Amino acid sequence: MAARISTQKKILNAAEMLFSRDGFEQTSLRQITQEAGVNLASVNYHFGSKKALIQAVMARYLIVFMPVLEEQLQLAEQQSALKTEELFKRFKIPLAKLTEVNKHGPDIFLRLLGFAYSEIQGHLRKYTQQEFGGVLKHLLALLKRANPHLDEQQMFWRLHFILGAAVFAQVSGQALIEIAQAEFKQKVDAQDVIDHLIPFVSGGLGEA
Amino acid sequence: MAARISTQKKILNAAEMLFSRDGFEQTSLRQITQEAGVNLASVNYHFGSKKALIQAVMARYLIVFMPVLEEQLQLAEQQSALKTEELFKRFKIPLAKLTEVNKHGPDIFLRLLGFAYSEIQGHLRKYTQQEFGGVLKHLLALLKRANPHLDEQQMFWRLHFILGAAVFAQVSGQALIEIAQAEFKQKVDAQDVIDHLIPFVSGGLGEA
DNA sequence: AATTAGATTAAACGCATGTTTAAATCATGC
DNA sequence: GCATGATTTAAACATGCGTTTAATCTAATT
Numbered sequence: 001m002a003a004r005i006s007t008q009k010k011i012l013n014a015a016e017m018l019f020s021r022d023g024f025e026q027t028s029l030r031q032i033t034q035e036a037g038v039n040l041a042s043v044n045y046h047f048g049s050k051k052a053l054i055q056a057v058m059a060r061y062l063i064v065f066m067p068v069l070e071e072q073l074q075l076a077e078q079q080s081a082l083k084t085e086e087l088f089k090r091f092k093i094p095l096a097k098l099t100e101v102n103k104h105g106p107d108i109f110l111r112l113l114g115f116a117y118s119e120i121q122g123h124l125r126k127y128t129q130q131e132f133g134g135v136l137k138h139l140l141a142l143l144k145r146a147n148p149h150l151d152e153q154q155m156f157w158r159l160h161f162i163l164g165a166a167v168f169a170q171v172s173g174q175a176l177i178e179i180a181q182a183e184f185k186q187k188v189d190a191q192d193v194i195d196h197l198i199p200f201v202s203g204g205l206g207e208a
Numbered sequence: 209m210a211a212r213i214s215t216q217k218k219i220l221n222a223a224e225m226l227f228s229r230d231g232f233e234q235t236s237l238r239q240i241t242q243e244a245g246v247n248l249a250s251v252n253y254h255f256g257s258k259k260a261l262i263q264a265v266m267a268r269y270l271i272v273f274m275p276v277l278e279e280q281l282q283l284a285e286q287q288s289a290l291k292t293e294e295l296f297k298r299f300k301i302p303l304a305k306l307t308e309v310n311k312h313g314p315d316i317f318l319r320l321l322g323f324a325y326s327e328i329q330g331h332l333r334k335y336t337q338q339e340f341g342g343v344l345k346h347l348l349a350l351l352k353r354a355n356p357h358l359d360e361q362q363m364f365w366r367l368h369f370i371l372g373a374a375v376f377a378q379v380s381g382q383a384l385i386e387i388a389q390a391e392f393k394q395k396v397d398a399q400d401v402i403d404h405l406i407p408f409v410s411g412g413l414g415e416a
Numbered sequence: 417a418a419t420t421a422g423a424t425t426a427a428a429c430g431c432a433t434g435t436t437t438a439a440a441t442c443a444t445g446c
Numbered sequence: 447g448c449a450t451g452a453t454t455t456a457a458a459c460a461t462g463c464g465t466t467t468a469a470t471c472t473a474a475t476t
Contacts, residue, residue, distance in 0.1 A: 007453080025233075029434065039455055044435060046453095118326050118376075157404035161373040168326075168372020196365035203411045215423080237464065247425055252465060254423090 008046050010036040016057050016102075020111040024054055025119050051123050058116065058124060061109040064101055066132045068094035073138045082146040085202035087139075092194065110194075114170030117163070162201045169193050216254050218244040224265050224310075228319040232262055233327050259331050266324065266332060269317040272309055274340045276302035281346050290354040293410035295347075300402065314399065322378035325371070370409045377401050 014036035018027040029050060033040045047053040072090040076082065098105030116124045129136075144155060170193075222244035226235040237258055241248045255261040280298040284290065306313030324332045337344075352363060378401075 028432075030432085039453095040434095041436080041456085042454065050434065154404065157377075157401070158408050161377060161405060161408050164376020165369040165373040167376055169369060193365070196362065197369060200366050200369050236462075238462085247423095248464095249426085249466080250424065258464065 007036075007038050007042050010038055011043055011046065011053070012057055012060065015053055016060075016108060016112075019054070019057055019115065020108045023115040023119060055124065055127055058112060058127075060101055061098055061105065061112070062128065062132060064097055065094045065109065066135050068097050070135045070138065073135070073142060076142055082142060084143065084146045085198060087142055087146055088198045088202060095194070110166075110170040114167040117167045165201060166197060169197055215244075215246050215250055218246055219251055219254065219261070220265060220268065223261055224268075224316060224320075227262070227265055227323065228316045231323040231327060237261075263332065263335055266320060266335075268309055269306055269313065269320070270336065270340060272305055273302045273317065274343050276305050278343045278346065281343070281350060284350055290350060291410075292351065292354045293406060295350055295354055296406045296410060300399075303402070318374075318378040318402075322375040325375045373409060374405060377405055 011032065015027070015032045018031055018035060029043050030040060032053075033043060043050070043053055047056055069091065072093055076087055076090055079086075095106045095109070098109050102108055140159070143159070144150075147155065150158065219240065223235070223240045226239055226243060237251050238248060240261075241251060251258070251261055255264055277299070280301055284295055284298055287294075303314045303317070306317050310316055348367075351367070355363065358366065
């Protein structure tokens with residue numbers, strides 16, 4: 001039977017694989033189309049440009065991730081005592097949901113996010129802000145509530161450091177995971193990285 | 209009088225400015241030579257390649273920074289009670305020394321370091337490891353001594369998160385600093401970023 | 417002053433990128 | 447079964463990159 005896969009899907013799948021492995025700038029349209037087994041010009045035909053393709057790849061995940069995150073934030077909101085670590089743990093559920101998009105969806109999405117931040121993808125930030133800005137504002141508000149001892153300025157910096165740690169962990173992720181596996185002789189995946197990251201960032205936010 | 213500046217120095221100065229502003233990959237030799245007011249080919253004549261130029265730019269700082277850092281680590285070693293935060297504070301002295309290279313040396317150097325890590329500059333890592341590997345080993349040893357409650361694996365991950373936070377802070381530095389200045393209506397420089405970073409990473413390392 | 421080694425220059429090379437073109441092919445509705 | 451619109455294709459285009467070449471200029475040495 002071999003269900004026919006549309007050219008668009010073939011391109012998205014190949015692009016997602018290569019983008020998450022090597023980054024957006026390091027991946028050429030020629031690599032993508034070769035991997036997908038389609039013609040070079042079909043990217044511009046179906047998506048218009050490389051930038052638009054990048055957005056389309058991200059959108060497949062964001063559309064699933066963001067509503068579930070918002071849902072979790074709503075739940076957190078109702079708790080009386082709001083702890084930072086518990087807030088970050090809420091990311092695990094929307095993240096896990098991404099297995100519905102792809103078996104390794106959580107890993108892939110986090111790496112894509114990391115590249116989106118470390119490379120300067122202005123158009124992506126604009127898109128994310130526009131489509132999902134509300135959810136992110138909500139998160140910031142809850143973080144402030146969980147850390148009333150931090151003034152605005154401290155909160156500002158530490159949030160960005162957290163972002164940096166997370167982004168870096170994912171971008172250097174594959175390399176780091178390989179080193180860790182060699183070092184500790186046990187399997188490591190994105191979930192393990194997150195599990196180590198959460199107490200670190202929570203600890204970093206917590207101190208006065 | 210207008211002391212004659214050698215072509216090499218002109219190139220190094222222009223490259224340093226552009227590299228630290230835009231990153232290594234984003235800066236072309238044509239930009240550099242135009243900024244320096246020299247011929248395009250002179251980069252390859254004097255340095256051999258773009259990679260070698262990048263190394264030369266970094267070397268001007270590393271040669272000053274690393275010996276002073278090692279000196280500080282020696283001093284820290286002699287303390288009986290070794291606290292993480294105090295260890296990180298020792299970075300401020302070698303960093304401040306960089307004003308001798310350039311008025312904004314500390315800012316520039318940290319940004320260059322950030323780009324060196326976030327872009328994949330394998331040759332740079334090799335060079336640093338070879339020339340200054342000893343100092344870095346020393347730092348790691350002291351960190352372990354200051355955090356005996358963390359096992360090898362936790363230490364491994366948190367160190368990399370620290371690195372990520374620091375790198376990100378510097379690479380996104382200019383943008384962040386501008387946002388912070390607008391937000392808090394006061395001057396901010398690399399030193400301030402470091403001052404906020406130190407308690408964050410120390411807090412993150414400290415928790416069990 | 418002539419020679420010579422070093423420094424500078426304009427131009428071109430070779431390659432890779434994203435994008436566009438125009439012709440060929442395919443699939444669908446009448 | 448043919449016409450029409452969507453898709454696919456191979457090729458070329460335009461641009462930017464790091465690097466190389468070969469000629470020219472400069473300045474110090476004999």
